[in-house]
Amino acid sequence: xxxxxxxxxxxxxxxxxxxxxxxxxxxxxxxxxxxxxxxxxxxxxxxxxxxxxxxxxxxxxxxxxxxxxxxxxxxxxxxxxxxxxxxxxxxxxxxxxxxxxxxxxxxxxxxxxxxxxxxxxxxxxxxxxxxxxxxxxxxxxxxxxxxxxxxxxxxxxxxxxxxxxxxxxxxxxxxxxxxxxxxxxxxxxxxxxxxxxxxxxxxxxxxxxxxxxxxxxxxxxxxxxxxxxxxxxxxxxxxxxxxxxxxxxxxxxxxxxxxxxxxxxxxxxxxxxxxxxxxxxxxxxxxxxxxxxxxxxxxxxxxxxxxxxxxxxxxxxxxxxxxxxxxxxxxxxxxxxxxxxxxxxxxxxxxxxxxxxxxxxxxxxxxxxxxxxxxxxxxxxxxxxxxxxxxxxxxxxxxxxxxxxxxxxxxxxxxxxxxxxxxxxxxxxxxxxxxxxxxxxxxxxxxxxxxxxxxx
Amino acid sequence: xxxxxxxxxxxxxxxxxxxxxxxxxxxxxxxxxxxxxxxxxxxxxxxxxxxxxxxxxxxxxxxxxxxxxxxxxxxxxxxxxxxxxxxxxxxxxxxxxxxxxxxxxxxxxxxxxxxxxxxxxxxxxxxxxxxxxxxxxxxxxxxxxxxxxxxxxxxxxxxxxxxxxxxxxxxxxxxxxxxxxxxxxxxxxxxxxxxxxxxxxxxxxxxxxxxxxxxxxxxxxxxxxxxxxxxxxxxxxxxxxxxxxxxxxxxxxxxxxxxxxxxxxxxxxxxxxxxxxxxxxxxxxxxx
Numbered sequence: 001x002x003x004x005x006x007x008x009x010x011x012x013x014x015x016x017x018x019x020x021x022x023x024x025x026x027x028x029x030x031x032x033x034x035x036x037x038x039x040x041x042x043x044x045x046x047x048x049x050x051x052x053x054x055x056x057x058x059x060x061x062x063x064x065x066x067x068x069x070x071x072x073x074x075x076x077x078x079x080x081x082x083x084x085x086x087x088x089x090x091x092x093x094x095x096x097x098x099x100x101x102x103x104x105x106x107x108x109x110x111x112x113x114x115x116x117x118x119x120x121x122x123x124x125x126x127x128x129x130x131x132x133x134x135x136x137x138x139x140x141x142x143x144x145x146x147x148x149x150x151x152x153x154x155x156x157x158x159x160x161x162x163x164x165x166x167x168x169x170x171x172x173x174x175x176x177x178x179x180x181x182x183x184x185x186x187x188x189x190x191x192x193x194x195x196x197x198x199x200x201x202x203x204x205x206x207x208x209x210x211x212x213x214x215x216x217x218x219x220x221x222x223x224x225x226x227x228x229x230x231x232x233x234x235x236x237x238x239x240x241x242x243x244x245x246x247x248x249x250x251x252x253x254x255x256x257x258x259x260x261x262x263x264x265x266x267x268x269x270x271x272x273x274x275x276x277x278x279x280x281x282x283x284x285x286x287x288x289x290x291x292x293x294x295x296x297x298x299x300x301x302x303x304x305x306x307x308x309x310x311x312x313x314x315x316x317x318x319x320x321x322x323x324x325x326x327x328x329x330x331x332x333x334x335x336x337x338x339x340x341x342x343x344x345x346x347x348x349x350x351x352x353x354x355x356x357x358x359x360x361x362x363x364x365x366x367x368x369x370x371x372x373x374x375x376x377x378x379x380x381x382x383x384x385x386x387x388x389x390x391x392x393x394x395x396x397x398x399x400x401x402x403x404x405x406x407x408x409x410x411x412x413x414x415x416x417x418x419x420x421x422x423x424x425x426x427x428x429x430x431x432x433x434x435x436x437x438x439x440x441x442x443x444x445x446x447x448x449x450x451x452x453x454x455x456x
Numbered sequence: 457x458x459x460x461x462x463x464x465x466x467x468x469x470x471x472x473x474x475x476x477x478x479x480x481x482x483x484x485x486x487x488x489x490x491x492x493x494x495x496x497x498x499x500x501x502x503x504x505x506x507x508x509x510x511x512x513x514x515x516x517x518x519x520x521x522x523x524x525x526x527x528x529x530x531x532x533x534x535x536x537x538x539x540x541x542x543x544x545x546x547x548x549x550x551x552x553x554x555x556x557x558x559x560x561x562x563x564x565x566x567x568x569x570x571x572x573x574x575x576x577x578x579x580x581x582x583x584x585x586x587x588x589x590x591x592x593x594x595x596x597x598x599x600x601x602x603x604x605x606x607x608x609x610x611x612x613x614x615x616x617x618x619x620x621x622x623x624x625x626x627x628x629x630x631x632x633x634x635x636x637x638x639x640x641x642x643x644x645x646x647x648x649x650x651x652x653x654x655x656x657x658x659x660x661x662x663x664x665x666x667x668x669x670x671x672x673x674x675x676x677x678x679x680x681x682x683x684x685x686x687x688x689x690x691x692x693x694x695x696x697x698x699x700x701x702x703x704x705x706x707x708x709x710x711x712x713x714x715x716x717x718x719x720x721x722x723x724x725x726x727x728x729x730x731x732x733x734x735x736x737x738x739x740x741x742x743x744x
């Protein structure tokens with residue numbers, strides 16, 4: 001007779017001991033080894049056995065968690081005895097996050113270990129049998145196949161996608177910026193100060209100018225995202241309809257030409273357009289100068305006119321149409337051919353004209369099918385960094401904005417705040433705001449799809 | 457009399473028909489022009505003898521291959537090309553392996569935490585990717601992976617998992633589950649069912665994942681800019697950007713030559729694979 005609760009309690013304290021009590025030696029030792037590794041990493045990695053204890057010198061997990069809470073307490077200083085030990089707030093924060101993630105994974109294994117000890121003992125009481133560790137391994141492989149398959153992808157997601165995002169989110173609650181750069185300075189937790197600053201709540205000097213910049217850029221971002229989703233969509237639809245007209249011969253040839261803007265690497269087209277629309281030397285203006293339609297001494301600065309922000313913005317939008325319509329054209333052609341021929345035959349028998357067939361059948365069906373893609377495209381354009389950055393790098397400069405130009409959208413503004421101005425805290429705070437906008441939109445979009453309703 | 461009216465009506469209809477045809481063709485030809493001119497311009501510029509934008513001509517009087525030669529002689533262009541290609545190939549292999557396995561698991565099995573995992577992936581994918589920039593920089597700094605291509609491959613391979621899992625899961629709903637079940641009845645293990653039965657049937661969607669994965673390093677600018685500091689390690693996007701905006705700002709024609717050499721193979725690949733690309737996009741969105 002085995003006592004399930006005893007087995008579970010043993011395993012809870014000393015991993016694997018419950019399994020050994022259940023006579024599953026190999027499995028027990030495996031669990032025990034995991035626990036020992038964990039303890040060894042902590043004890044041997046830290047400085048536990050030489051007098052005065054300091055959190056700074058504890059092992060990976062303890063010092064990580066301490067570091068995450070305090071963000072470091074002392075700076076390295078140069079004294080006549082050499083450099084004193086100092087804290088690097090960012091490294092500590094990162095270490096803390098990694099430590100917490102690993103501990104959570106370990107906790108999951110620990111839980112499995114306790115549950116397994118309990119279950120095996122209970123099974124033994126009922127059936128009088130204990131699986132050998134080898135048989136157990138084979139069973140587990142087949143039973144946990146789905147989990148095991150996901151381990152590599154899961155680990156990569158946790159460490160290269162989730163962890164950095166968590167880090168970025170928590171940075172929004174610190175004062176990490178150009179003036180607080182480890183290792184020269186320590187950074188501190190500041191609560192919601194960055195958000196209050198962004199929205200000008202309370203008296204933080206300079207806040208109103210931020211709000212001004214933020215509001216303006218935000219409005220332009222929305223306009224930019226909406227226009228560069230809707231217009232290419234309809235241009236593409238229009239082009240697909242014309243291309244698929246039965247009067248047109250050599251469809252394949254035309255299609256291959258028209259699809260080029262989508263097929264070419266976007267960065268190359270964008271950098272190329274930046275040159276083509278150069279005010280003084282660009283071929284576009286030179287052409288008009290040569291035929292005498294433009295004064296060479298006051299050319300139109302398509303992408304850099306400092307007086308009228310809507311000129312560079314408009315140019316960007318038009319270039320976006322060029323880049324964007326072929327995707328929709330290709331997609332629409334695909335969707336249109338997927339509509340069953342029977343529908344059209346039935347319509348023809350009922351005497352519907354070509355035009356009626358298009359407006360009453362093709363268009364509504366195609367739009368219904370493309371709707372989720374439209375929302376995805378909006379989310380993409382909202383963060384369409386390349387179209388802005390490679391054409392204008394956000395310029396021309398607007399003196400009333402903080403570190404932003406006339407054509408900057410949120411994403412390119414955040415990029416320069418991070419890369420050039422090192423305002424990590426504010427950049428993170430704004431990323432969170434973007435995420436809330438895009439996230440709720442996509443979630444709403446997704447919740448309406450068939451996939452979601454069926455699956456969850 | 458009646459027949460005559462009919463005839464003239466017929467004539468009218470024919471004339472109208474011709475008009476429509478002409479209109480349609482002129483629209484298509486016009487748009488083709490708009491599409492082609494910037495492309496011809498960049499190709500033409502690359503053969504110009506001068507180096508500045510101001511002197512570049514669409515159809516140069518004395519075409520030269522000078523810039524193509526300079527590209528290989530004076531810059532690290534060949535390195536960049538090779539780097540990008542290397543990252544693209546390794547990333548493709550990683551992506552196909554990682555996302556087909558997760559996509560398969562999510563489409564076929566019911567298990568604890570499935571719902572939570574799917575939603576988490578959906579949320580992760582909504583964060584602007586470079587939000588992770590600072591953390592990734594520190595992470596790779598700590599592990600000594602800065603200025604290496606492995607850092608980029610890891611970022612790309614991890615970043616594509618959420619989207620592609622959803623896309624593959626969507627595609628797999630069109631492959632009947634009975635196939636899996638009968639294979640398992642015949643005694644195949646889950647791994648065998650996946651690798652022998654389902655994986656070969658996933659060819660179209662794997663092509664989609666592979667092409668998009670292969671394209672990523674050719675297009676992406678933010679991460680190579682962040683991680684690769686030495687010129688010889690750059691990818692093409694960073695190198696070409698630097699040619700236009702960096703210290704050799706005037707060297708437009710060399711940029712053009714470099715751009716042409718990248719654009720040709722990529723464009724051909726894209727046009728050839730467009731069927732799969734469109735199929736993949738719709739699988740992710742509507743079939744779900």
